[in-house]
Amino acid sequence: MTERPDSPHRPAGLSRRRLFGLLGAGTAGALAAGTAGGAIGRATAPDLATAAGATDAVPFVGAHQAGIVTPAQDRLHFVAFDVITDDRAELVGMLKAWTAAARRMTAGRDAGPVGAVAGSPYAPPDDTGEALGLAPSGLTLTVGFGPTLFTTADGADRFGLASRRPKPLAELPSFPGDAIEPAISGGDLCIQACANDPQVAVHAVRNLVRLGAGVVSVRWSQLGFGRTSSTSTGQATPRNLFGFKDGTNNLKAESDSALDRFVWVADGDPGGDWLAGGSYLVTRRIRMLIESWDTASLDEQERTIGRTKGTGAPRGQHGEFDPVDFTKQVDGEFAVPETSHVFLANPTNAGTAILRRGYSFVDGSDGLGRLDAGLFFIAYQRDPATGFVQVQRNLRADAMNEYIRHTSSAVFACPPGIRGADDWWGRALFSR
Amino acid sequence: MTERPDSPHRPAGLSRRRLFGLLGAGTAGALAAGTAGGAIGRATAPDLATAAGATDAVPFVGAHQAGIVTPAQDRLHFVAFDVITDDRAELVGMLKAWTAAARRMTAGRDAGPVGAVAGSPYAPPDDTGEALGLAPSGLTLTVGFGPTLFTTADGADRFGLASRRPKPLAELPSFPGDAIEPAISGGDLCIQACANDPQVAVHAVRNLVRLGAGVVSVRWSQLGFGRTSSTSTGQATPRNLFGFKDGTNNLKAESDSALDRFVWVADGDPGGDWLAGGSYLVTRRIRMLIESWDTASLDEQERTIGRTKGTGAPRGQHGEFDPVDFTKQVDGEFAVPETSHVFLANPTNAGTAILRRGYSFVDGSDGLGRLDAGLFFIAYQRDPATGFVQVQRNLRADAMNEYIRHTSSAVFACPPGIRGADDWWGRALFSR
Numbered sequence: 052m053t054e055r056p057d058s059p060h061r062p063a064g065l066s067r068r069r070l071f072g073l074l075g076a077g078t079a080g081a082l083a084a085g086t087a088g089g090a091i092g093r094a095t096a097p098d099l100a101t102a103a104g105a106t107d108a109v110p111f112v113g114a115h116q117a118g119i120v121t122p123a124q125d126r127l128h129f130v131a132f133d134v135i136t137d138d139r140a141e142l143v144g145m146l147k148a149w150t151a152a153a154r155r156m157t158a159g160r161d162a163g164p165v166g167a168v169a170g171s172p173y174a175p176p177d178d179t180g181e182a183l184g185l186a187p188s189g190l191t192l193t194v195g196f197g198p199t200l201f202t203t204a205d206g207a208d209r210f211g212l213a214s215r216r217p218k219p220l221a222e223l224p225s226f227p228g229d230a231i232e233p234a235i236s237g238g239d240l241c242i243q244a245c246a247n248d249p250q251v252a253v254h255a256v257r258n259l260v261r262l263g264a265g266v267v268s269v270r271w272s273q274l275g276f277g278r279t280s281s282t283s284t285g286q287a288t289p290r291n292l293f294g295f296k297d298g299t300n301n302l303k304a305e306s307d308s309a310l311d312r313f314v315w316v317a318d319g320d321p322g323g324d325w326l327a328g329g330s331y332l333v334t335r336r337i338r339m340l341i342e343s344w345d346t347a348s349l350d351e352q353e354r355t356i357g358r359t360k361g362t363g364a365p366r367g368q369h370g371e372f373d374p375v376d377f378t379k380q381v382d383g384e385f386a387v388p389e390t391s392h393v394f395l396a397n398p399t400n401a402g403t404a405i406l407r408r409g410y411s412f413v414d415g416s417d418g419l420g421r422l423d424a425g426l427f428f429i430a431y432q433r434d435p436a437t438g439f440v441q442v443q444r445n446l447r448a449d450a451m452n453e454y455i456r457h458t459s460s461a462v463f464a465c466p467p468g469i470r471g472a473d474d475w476w477g478r479a480l481f482s483r
Numbered sequence: 484m485t486e487r488p489d490s491p492h493r494p495a496g497l498s499r500r501r502l503f504g505l506l507g508a509g510t511a512g513a514l515a516a517g518t519a520g521g522a523i524g525r526a527t528a529p530d531l532a533t534a535a536g537a538t539d540a541v542p543f544v545g546a547h548q549a550g551i552v553t554p555a556q557d558r559l560h561f562v563a564f565d566v567i568t569d570d571r572a573e574l575v576g577m578l579k580a581w582t583a584a585a586r587r588m589t590a591g592r593d594a595g596p597v598g599a600v601a602g603s604p605y606a607p608p609d610d611t612g613e614a615l616g617l618a619p620s621g622l623t624l625t626v627g628f629g630p631t632l633f634t635t636a637d638g639a640d641r642f643g644l645a646s647r648r649p650k651p652l653a654e655l656p657s658f659p660g661d662a663i664e665p666a667i668s669g670g671d672l673c674i675q676a677c678a679n680d681p682q683v684a685v686h687a688v689r690n691l692v693r694l695g696a697g698v699v700s701v702r703w704s705q706l707g708f709g710r711t712s713s714t715s716t717g718q719a720t721p722r723n724l725f726g727f728k729d730g731t732n733n734l735k736a737e738s739d740s741a742l743d744r745f746v747w748v749a750d751g752d753p754g755g756d757w758l759a760g761g762s763y764l765v766t767r768r769i770r771m772l773i774e775s776w777d778t779a780s781l782d783e784q785e786r787t788i789g790r791t792k793g794t795g796a797p798r799g800q801h802g803e804f805d806p807v808d809f810t811k812q813v814d815g816e817f818a819v820p821e822t823s824h825v826f827l828a829n830p831t832n833a834g835t836a837i838l839r840r841g842y843s844f845v846d847g848s849d850g851l852g853r854l855d856a857g858l859f860f861i862a863y864q865r866d867p868a869t870g871f872v873q874v875q876r877n878l879r880a881d882a883m884n885e886y887i888r889h890t891s892s893a894v895f896a897c898p899p900g901i902r903g904a905d906d907w908w909g910r911a912l913f914s915r
Contacts, residue, residue, distance in 0.1 A: 130848075135852075172781045172782035172785075173781075174780055174781070175778050175780055175781065176726075178726075179724075179776075179777055180722060180726020180792050181723065181725075181726045182722075184719075184722070234850065235847075248709075249709060250708065250709045250722075253708065253724075253843075256854075257724075257777075257854060257856075261774075261777045264774070264778075269848040269853060270848070271847060271848055272845070272848045272854065273847060274708065274845055274846075274847070276682065276685065276706065277680075277682045277685075289682075290613045292611075292613055292685075292689075294608075294611045294613045294615070295612065341689065342693075345689075345693045346696075348605045348606055349604045349605075349606070350605055352608070360608065360612050411613075411682065413560065413685050413704070413706055414846065414847065415667075415705060416562075416704045418666065420565075420567075420700030422688075422701060422704065
């Protein structure tokens with residue numbers, strides 16, 4: 052992960068730290084008075100999201116939500132929520148508050164003033180504080196709506212949204228070998244927080260959780276310590292916990308026509324009235340059976356993936372970006388076996404393409420002496436049926452299946468980007 | 484965490500990537516032959532641990548183990564092991580293999596050749612591969628021996644070490660409010676892996692686990708995404724998940740006399756025959772009750788810590804590094820309350836000092852809608868009884884106790900540093 056700079060958005064200008072330093076210099080009295088009542092956040096400073104030099108921030112406003120084709124940041128904090136209120140107005144209120152906080156945090160600001168509201172220190176701070184002094188760090192916050200937000204399992208129309216559910220937003224089918232744990236699957240809402248500093252991602256999720264108190268409850272969450280995909284041609288392909296480069300042929304931000312075909316929901320698609328410009332998000336927590344893999348021979352590992360471990364080249368080729376040659380034979384056998392992951396996941400053979408954006412995780416150990424580690428798979432697509440589901444069905448014969456278990460599954464519809472200062476997450480969905 | 488560079492050890496010279504690139508250029512044939520049998524690792528390259536420019540690596544050899552007073556790296560992977568063999572020779576063999584691999588990996592190399600052993604691709608690789616291309620990233624690997632390595636709970640002398648157990652290496656006492664889970668506590672051995680790239684730390688632990696197959700089993704492990712302590716005067720104080728700067732007055736690498744007094748075991752201390760130059764490591768997984776904290780008023784939060792949230796200054800002062808003034812009163816009350824964490828943990832009041840080296844963690848959520856987050860506390864000291872235990876007893880009245888729960892506890896004796904090319908972890912302990 053060192054080929055690209057550690058933070059592509061590293062501050063050329065005003066960071067949280069710098070900003071706070073400025074405040075400290077200019078308003079030392081107010082700061083010291085923080086203990087005795089004054090606001091100590093950055094709310095009194097001019098709006099710095101637009102200040103020259105704040106290039107370390109990824110724009111929050113745009114046609115599409117940030118965090119999809121944004122060059123994949125290094126760290127992930129993903130959280131899925133259950134909505135615990137029955138009150139549509141409360142839900143809408145929270146989505147508005149989330150949008151406002153996301154707008155601030157992605158610009159490198161606090162979620163709200165750290166100091167006391169209305170001049171009183173006897174209220175909780177509107178920001179939890181752990182990101183004070185940190186740069187925006189490329190933070191993106193991407194929201195998604197799960198099928199259960201529209202219709203509960205027993206068919207109830209919880210928030211008057213049942214008629215607005217686009218047909219592709221449906222629970223994923225079961226696949227052979229699935230070991231899905233319901234408690235860490237699904238969800239009414241999700242937030243994907245990506246940043247180049249994990250504390251910035253954690254801070255963002257934590258403050259959205261705080262703002263959602265009484266409206267949502269954390270259903271499950273997942274940290275990822277290292278990106279496993281490149282989503283831009285400027286990024287090196289990282290290695291996953293199998294030690295291989297995977298996803299070399301991922302869709303990239305630069306291929307507009309492919310993104311329009313495979314990633315973005317179009318006007319005429321189901322749900323296009325509120326979802327056009329959005330995308331469907333599929334997450335799968337894929338436990339890797341590290342210990343089995345580590346005792347497999349190099350030959351077995353390379354045949355399983357279809358690439359060489361060292362260079363990342365397709366078997367039979369020399370460089371990582373050499374085209375995969377499915378016809379090439381070595382010693383009378385196909386260099387890229389028909390059961391290899393590269394063969395089966397390749398767009399040519401899968402008949403479709405998805406934008407992968409996954410992260411490696413280690414969640415401690417499993418009580419049986421093994422590391423609980425793997426890939427938190429994230430994919431964006433225009434329709435799950437012709438995206439992830441089609442790819443995954445094609446992987447039935449994947450030799451890699453021996454070394455992995457899917458333990459969590461979820462699907463969400465991610466609305467299009469925030470259009471301007473008054474827009475909020477879900478406005479087009481909830482405003483009719 | 485942005486005040487210091489993202490990687491203080493960022494390659495001035497040969498990184499894993501660079502090294503691999505060189506190999507790739509020079510031995511393209513051998514690389515391509517990887518699929519057909521050749522070794523593809525870096526074993527054929529000259530020993531690069533001593534190459535000029537490899538300054539991104541922290542020296543593995545020294546009077547003390549690296550990873551104690553080494554400026555705290557950003558990321559942590561900590562793992563505790565149970566020894567599952569009864570054979571002392573097997574244990575010694577593994578410690579030697581671990582030392583050899585640690586020597587390579589801390590220098591930015593693989594744990595062993597990635598390619599096939601003895602020219603055969605039909606053996607598992609000697610390195611798992613996911614750190615290929617990554618810089619050394621300041622990796623340190625620090626080993627510790629738990630009390631149960633010397634004597635089992637029922638008094639059995641497992642490996643002939645019972646008489647070598649220094650008296651201070653004993654299970655920690657219980658403290659009021661403890662909620663210790665035995666399954667994630669204790670351990671016969673531990674490895675603390677710290678690095679500025681989490682994948683480098685994870686890779687190191689994973690390869691040591693692999694090398695320990697049949698000898699040790701992972702008992703528990705913990706990832707930390709962000710350092711919460713500074714261990715050098717050149718480092719900024721980071722914020723913990725309470726949003727506060729804590730540990731401003733931590734012991735620092737530069738204060739030699741304090742380290743000799745409070746951190747390093749001396750010749751005349753118990754166990755000094757093998758432990759002199761080493762230190763005792765105490766770990767405590769401290770769950771923070773984030774949701775309770777986030778609903779506490781700013782005033783309550785600042786009184787609990789004894790510092791202001793914005794600047795990190797002691798209450799009643801202006802700058803983070805202003806001395807704590809325990810006599811200062813504001814509005815007729817002590818600015819730093821006697822129940823505050825700063826008051827009770829301060830060396831003046833605790834009567835001792837420890838070197839703190841903890842990391843923030845988020846381990847998903849707890850099934851009750853709350854983030855499972857907190858501080859993985861790590862402290863090094865010359866004697867746990869006059870170090871952590873004394874400090875912790877002093878914190879009985881700590882107002883912070885309302886917001887935390889200690890869920891894991893462990894203590895280890897960390898031997899002194901590796902002295903030269905033939906030395907190995909535990910030699911002085913096992914060689915008599």
